[in-house]
Amino acid sequence: MTSLGTGSAIARFQVLAAAILFSTGGAAVKASDLDGWQVAGLRAGIAALFLFLAVPAARRGWNRRTVPVSLAFGAALLLFVLANKLTTAANAIVLQYTAPIYVFIFARLLFHEAIVKLNLITLLLGMVGVGVIFAGSIGQPDAEGVVAAILSGLLFSIYMTNLRFLKGVNPGFLTFVNNLVCFLGLLPVVISQLLVSGGEMLALAVMGVVQLGIPYFLFSKGLEKISLQEAALIVLIEPVLNPIWVALVVGEVPSVSTFIGGGIILFSLGFRYLWILLRGVAKAGQDLP
Numbered sequence: 001m002t003s004l005g006t007g008s009a010i011a012r013f014q015v016l017a018a019a020i021l022f023s024t025g026g027a028a029v030k031a032s033d034l035d036g037w038q039v040a041g042l043r044a045g046i047a048a049l050f051l052f053l054a055v056p057a058a059r060r061g062w063n064r065r066t067v068p069v070s071l072a073f074g075a076a077l078l079l080f081v082l083a084n085k086l087t088t089a090a091n092a093i094v095l096q097y098t099a100p101i102y103v104f105i106f107a108r109l110l111f112h113e114a115i116v117k118l119n120l121i122t123l124l125l126g127m128v129g130v131g132v133i134f135a136g137s138i139g140q141p142d143a144e145g146v147v148a149a150i151l152s153g154l155l156f157s158i159y160m161t162n163l164r165f166l167k168g169v170n171p172g173f174l175t176f177v178n179n180l181v182c183f184l185g186l187l188p189v190v191i192s193q194l195l196v197s198g199g200e201m202l203a204l205a206v207m208g209v210v211q212l213g214i215p216y217f218l219f220s221k222g223l224e225k226i227s228l229q230e231a232a233l234i235v236l237i238e239p240v241l242n243p244i245w246v247a248l249v250v251g252e253v254p255s256v257s258t259f260i261g262g263g264i265i266l267f268s269l270g271f272r273y274l275w276i277l278l279r280g281v282a283k284a285g286q287d288l289p
Helices: 006-022 025-032 034-053 066-086 090-097 099-111 117-135 143-164 173-194 198-222 227-249 256-279
Strands: none
Touching: 006 198, 006 227, 025 066, 025 090, 025 198, 025 227, 034 066, 034 173, 034 198, 066 090, 066 143, 066 173, 090 117, 090 143, 090 227, 099 117, 099 143, 099 227, 117 227, 117 256, 143 173, 143 227, 173 198, 198 227, 227 256
16 A cells, blocks of 8 residues: 655655666676676675665664575676676666566565556556567577576565565665675675776776665665555666666667667556546555556
C-alpha cells in the first residue's frame, strides 16, 4: 500500500535519485581499462570507506540478518560489471532489469503482497519496453555476458526482497556492510592484479561514492516508506538512462530499439503517477480499482 503523503513523496524521490545515480555505472565501467573483478572490488571498497567516514550510523548496528543481503548485493554487482565488460551496456542493463519480475513474484510469495492492478499494468508496460530493447540486440551479446546479466538481475531482486526483512536496520550501516562484504570477497583477486594508475583510482573513487555509496543508501532509505513493488517500478528509469550515458562517454550509441523501448518504459512510469494524480487517490495501493 502506498501513499502520496510527504514522507512517501520524499521516499519516491530518494529511490528515483538512486536510480539516476545507478544509471551512470555502465558508462564508468566501459570507460575503465581495469577488468570487471577489479572494478567491482575496488569501487565497493571505496564506497565502504566513504560510508564509514561520512555516515556515523555506518559504524554501529551490526546485525547477522544483513549477511544474505550483503552476499546477494556483492554477487549482483560483480555480475553486472562483468556483463558490461562482455556485452553492450544496453544489453547488460536490460537483462539485469528482469529483476522487477522476480521482485513481484517474491513479494507475493513471501509477504503475501497483492499485486495491485495499476502496478501490474505499469510493470507489464515497462517489461514490454525492456523486451523491445532486448529484441533489437539479439545476436550481439555473447553467451557469457547474457548469462552474467540475467543472474545479476535475479540476485538484485533477492537483494531488494531481503531489504523487507531489515526495516529496523539503519540504511547507512546496511549499505556500508554490503559494500564491505563485496570488497572483502573480491580482495584476493583484486590484490593479485593490483596495478592501478592515479587516474583509474580517481575514477574508482567517483564510482564508489556516486554510483554505490550514495545511491544504495538512498534506495534503502526509500524502501522504509514505499512498497517493494513501487520501488521496483521507479528504478526502471535506470535502463533508459544507462545507454545514454554510455553513448555520451564512450560513444557506444544505442540502437533504435533501445530508444523505442526506453520511451515505453518512461511512458509506463508517467502513466502510473499521472493516473494517481488525476484520480486524487491518497493511497495508491489497494484503494485503486
